[in-house]
Structures are given as C-alpha cells and as structure tokens.
Amino acid sequence: MAFDVFGTVVDWRTSIAREASAFFAAAGVAGIDPHAFADQWRGLYQPAMEACRSGGRPYTRLDVLNRETLETLLTDHGIVADPERVADFALAWRRLDPWPDSVAGLTRLKARFPIVTLSNGNVALMLHLARFGGLPWDAILGAEATGVYKPLPQAYLGTADILGIAPEDLCLVAAHHSDLAAARGCGLRTAYVDRPLELGGTPKPDRRAAQDWDFAADSLTELADKLES
C-alpha cells in the first residue's frame, strides 16, 4: 500500500500555522494570521512543482522548493528575518503532526501489507517527518525515488516498478480525488480517506473529481477495519 502523506497522513495546516506563529513571534512580526499564511505557502506548492513537471526545470527536491516559496512569501509580506531562522522555518514541513488515527492505522495496515510513501515530499523530508510523528514506513518512495512529481504517471508506475510489482497490485491511499484519479489512470487500486479538516473545514477544491474508489474510509483505522474484514 502506498500513501499520499500531506493531508492524508499528517495535518500540515495546523502544524505549519503553529510553526508560523513561533516564527512570527521570534521575528517580531505581528498581524499575520498563521493559518492564512499556511494556506498561502501551500498555495505556492503546485506552481513550484509544475515548473519541474513541465520539464522547464529538472526535478528539484521539495525541501528546496519549500525554501524558495517561503522566501517569496516573506518578501511579499515585507518580512525580513534572520537567514538561519528562515532556513529552520522552511523545514517546518518535516515537523507535521499525524492525524490522530494515523499511527495506529498504519501500524495495523503494516501488519498485513508493506506500507510505503508515495508523496511529493523528498526522502530526507519524509524520513524526518516519520521520525517526528512515529510513522512506521517500510520504505520511502514517490517523487524523489522516481524523479518526477505526482500526478505525472511515472511517479505511480515507477513506485510499483521499484517494489517489483504490477500497478494493479499497488493501492494508493489518499485524501485527494485528483491524486487517486491519476493513480487509477495508471492502473493502481485506490483508497480514499476523508480528511474534512485538512483545509480547516473549507471544502476541498477537487471534490468534483470524486469517483467510486475501490475503498473509502473516514480514517486509516477504519481503512484497516475494512481491509481486515
């Protein structure tokens, strides 16, 4: 089983807002809503990856893209801060809390199936995130291992290839219909996990892309229930 991570396994928005609050306090910045800042930072994520996906830029690790988009955002807000503090804040994506069911759900799923990441996060980011939250991955695959960002087909197909299995023997678990649709297009099986609080309760932009996925659950523990029965 392969997992999307940001939003599916970890609650990036609450965690980035927490890190933003600490950063603003240390930098003496007032008047910026930390959740809005988290949304803005995340908003720069797809365009940054798109430059790599389109072939205009070689594959560049997400840690690097996050640093660049953070600097853009700080400039937009007129914030000047100590470079070391900015570098540390840029790595906030390595310190995101799992959703409350994630560790228990992954641990149960791991007892039956190999569990790997199929995230756009790079290996070092995913490794530190796993250690931060206790995520028991068998391997860290996805964008860096395949050299391309989702939803390009090679991210899904290359992950199955590295695992030495056919695409139909790999199931993507994700909270995003667009991700699952791309995986299904490559022949993978699909499991949707609903994460209504990913954007703080705001509906997801890709809800119109919903399909009848192979599995659907409200948590990773519920997904484990369904796969054990």
Added chain:
Amino acid sequence: MAFDVFGTVVDWRTSIAREASAFFAAAGVAGIDPHAFADQWRGLYQPAMEACRSGGRPYTRLDVLNRETLETLLTDHGIVADPERVADFALAWRRLDPWPDSVAGLTRLKARFPIVTLSNGNVALMLHLARFGGLPWDAILGAEATGVYKPLPQAYLGTADILGIAPEDLCLVAAHHSDLAAARGCGLRTAYVDRPLELGGTPKPDRRAAQDWDFAADSLTELADKLES
C-alpha cells in the same frame, strides 16, 4: 547512520544454505553441500555487479542479478528445476536471518540517529528483508537510490546527498574493510562491526585492508553502547 546489510546485519550464508537445502530436497537433488553452494552463489555476486560498475551494463537490480547467477550455478551443477521454484529460490536473499544482536542494536541506534541501508540490495529486496527480520530502517537507500553499486563513490556520496547531509555527517557501519575504506575515501565516518562467522569461520579475504576505523565493535549492541557513552 548508514548500514551495509549482507554480512553486517544479516547472516546470509546460514540462511542461503537453509534455503538451498529446502530447494535441493524439493528438486530431488542430492550430494551438493548447501553451505558450499551458498559460497558459490555469493562468489558470482561481485562479477555480476562489476559488469554494472564498469559501465558495460546499465544499473540492474540485485534481485535480477541473483536470478541470473543462480541460473548459471544451477546449469554448472547440471540441475534442472521447475522455473517457479527457481524464481522463488532466487528471492531467498529477501529471507535472511538477522544476526542475534541486530534488531536490538538497530532499535537502540535508531533512538538516537536516523538509520538507513547503504547496501547493494535493491529496494524491494531490502524491504522484504526488513519485514522478514524486523529491521527498523528509517529509509532504504544505497545502490538503487543512487543508481550505482558500492564501492563506487556515488553510492556513498549520493546517499548522503539524498539525506541532505555532508559526507562527514554520515557514518557507514560495515563488517567489510573494503566497504569502509571506500566510504572513508568519500569522507564518511566509519564503524567496523566484526562478524567472524560470516563465512562460517573462514577468515575474510579483505582482512589486509583493515584500518583504524572511527568506531569498532563486536556487535550492533556493543556499537550502541559505545555511541551512547
């Protein structure tokens, strides 16, 4: 900390001999010493990788090389067996027992440092080996992640690069002086773990390459003792 695996973390010779015995019994083969067969199979390992290292052949996963060398060896012995059984035996390298101290030692080291593989085994092989023996890796790196076999420098340097750290911040743990020498040549730190039974008690061919390594221990638990003190 990055770990060599075959011989350092797992006892390949005893495990392959066990699998060979079962294979010979099922195939009705008599008169071949299973430990000698394990040594012969392992003996074809370096030449097979050398074809990739020399540039004569693109990087090819060890699972594939093991299948090829097994078929060569079976032909040499005049053994004809069911292809499915041969395919399963070729994957015996995914089912090797850890040395008695490995899981406890790795678990203790993981509490302090990220622990990754820096092995010539491919990702799927390493993943199944980890699940077979309960090896708690944070990530599976090494040959497949870097696209080259040890002891080429890029295997060591590329692993550090993926981790986002300088070579001197990575320590290779290995039972083979030749591996440690190559790692040191790339600027990595080095930890030697003595595994006198790797070849069943026969002295190691690379013992003349011994150096004064940064750390040395008789087991991974002893290495943990030294690094915790």
